[in-house]
Amino acid sequence: MSMRQGARKGSVVLGTAALVAAMAACSSGGGGDGDQIEITFLTQSDTDNVAAAEALIEAFEAENTDVSVTLETQPGGTEGDNLMKTKLATGEMPDVFHYNSGSLLQALNPDQNLVDLSDQEWADTLIEDMANVVSTDNGLYGVPWGSTQAGAVMYNKPIYEELGLEVPTDWAGFMANNEAILAAGTAVPIIQTYGDTWTSQLFVLGDFANVTAQDPDWAAEYTAHNRFYADDPALQGFENQQAAYEAGFFNEDFASALFDDGLRMLATGEGAHYPMLTGAGANISLNYPDNVEDVGVFALPAQDAADTRLTVWLPNAMYIPNTTEGDQLEAAQRFLAFTQSEEGCRVQTEILTPSGPFTTDACELPEDAAPTLTDVQAYFEAGTTFPALEFLSPIKGPNLEQITVEVGSGIRPAADGAALYDEDVEKQAQQLGLEGW
């Protein structure tokens, strides 16, 4: 106990020292008014996140001349998760940060580390699903940034037109299309990019709405330790990935290719299908603006067409750590509110390129939407969507991406991989202190 207190005192001393240093730097560098409030904003370092963050900061500073926002970036993925936890624990977290909602947010221990925002004006505008994934029993902690997106198959439309293919609704149809594309020989049927390991998870995570369609209670029972990935229907995602690998549908360099390579292949027609989060559409409109109309979306097909649903990811959100205080806190809250203003929505629509409906009433979808959005909207209108598992259960094992790389590279059979993942989540559930594990 005394040790911990000592550590805390130490960090306070360090923090004060840093603050004094920052103030000194500010006063020596500041040209005009001394009341400028400085806040920092942390986001992930990929291109579209940074572009959106810069546009948001520019728009915000134009309207709020008394605040200046500094952008900080860090990598995403498991490395980013670790950095987030460390920064929060040591009190080094910037004044505002951008991070996942759902199970990853829960792992940050929001009640202890974040500022409750339920008294903010925009708090009532969130749709219920969204409010749930940025809240705990004790408060609401984040404001959504960006739109919903789907974990689905993104496909190259010109290839489908050329070969006269139909969008498949069951797994057999999907495999038949792949076979036809392979036979035509002009493009790779399925793009996989295990150089960025997280991209390997889509066969499993994107299949989750299909699991829910077959077993509506799956997520709740999973949290209670009564359902397992090693059993059907959840096992199917792993088996599908193995089947696709064994059929030889992947690009030659699947083991080393990166996410950006995958998008290039998809946009330019080197590859036909890329199971991916449709938020990748933002990246395509940024880097391949001429090909935006060429990329469409369909739900990862279930074995039986009647079970095929679109798996939906709720947007990430922005949060304020409870180390932000005083003027900074006030400015940070203004910054969050700004994301829901007209200008904030403009940045969300123009730069982030919506890939599904928004989760607040504040923003509206653009009229002239790309097919990545209209295809997803069709599923929403038909009511055939379900949220991804990470928004229904706090449990997500840390090693899924390594396991799916193994299953998708023929190193480990699907059943083995699924059983291994069941063991993997056990540790997470224990660390979270859940009942029944």
Place this chain on the structure above:
Amino acid sequence: MTTLVANRSSTEDTLKPRRRRPIKSSYPTWFYIPAGVFYFVLFAVPTFASFYFSLTRWTLFDTEFIGLDNFVQFFSEPMLLRGFTNTFVFGFLTSGAKVVLGLLLGVFLTSQLAARGYLRSVVFFPVLVSAIGVGITFKVLMDPFGGLINSGLALLGITGPAWLTDPSLALFSVALVDIWKGLGIATLIYIAGIAAIPQEYYEAARVDGANAWHRFWRITVPLVRPATTTVVLLSLIGGLRAFDLIWAMTRGGPGFTSDVIGSVIYKQYQAGFYGLSTAGNVVLFLVVTAIVVPISLWFSRREVER
């Protein structure tokens, strides 16, 4: 000077163990306090704290005592067996290669050569570069498509392997880079060891008609044993706790195929399983000790016998 004094006092101690008295220090007590405090705060306390924390499930805010559960969990970790095997393969492979190649390079670089100093520093340069930098560079060079190594092999009509993405090859590719990077130290130690061998032995052997092979095998190899001990110990310890290079090049992948204990522990820490990874570190500490101490004892006994 100091070593002489130390030697004498230690022989006295062994001769007359019963007459051991409180050692009269040549420095006042306060002189030891700064170093003592540093040692205590930075080494002793964390070491013993880690033994305690390995018995808990902790976050940065609170701890829950769970007995030996972490160790049970750690040893039932499916990736662990793979991690252990890989660690040993990696440790012994790199250590062995560094001994053999280091000795050969040492002999080569102590011979009469033009530009000897330059060649020596060239061998040593990789040691000076950070492991992460080396790892990232080689990741690019070893890219199976368009990487420099495979492009070069293609010019010779050879299809290069998928160095880092072939599950059966990834660990060995990393080991290869580790050997390249660590060879400089081994060579340097051997150069010093060989330079310390009196030339008279070689001259005498030559008079007796010993050929080059005999001189190397009968004189150089036995007389550089202290250097060998150092190289084996340093590279084995380094190899058993290898992490940075592996992480930079493969992150333990593809999948778990090039995971070593170090990367398994790191991933557990990264996932927020702090107690579990502390337990892993305690296990790693015990394992490395259990391997290195006997080897060290064995080598030093051989030195004394000689």
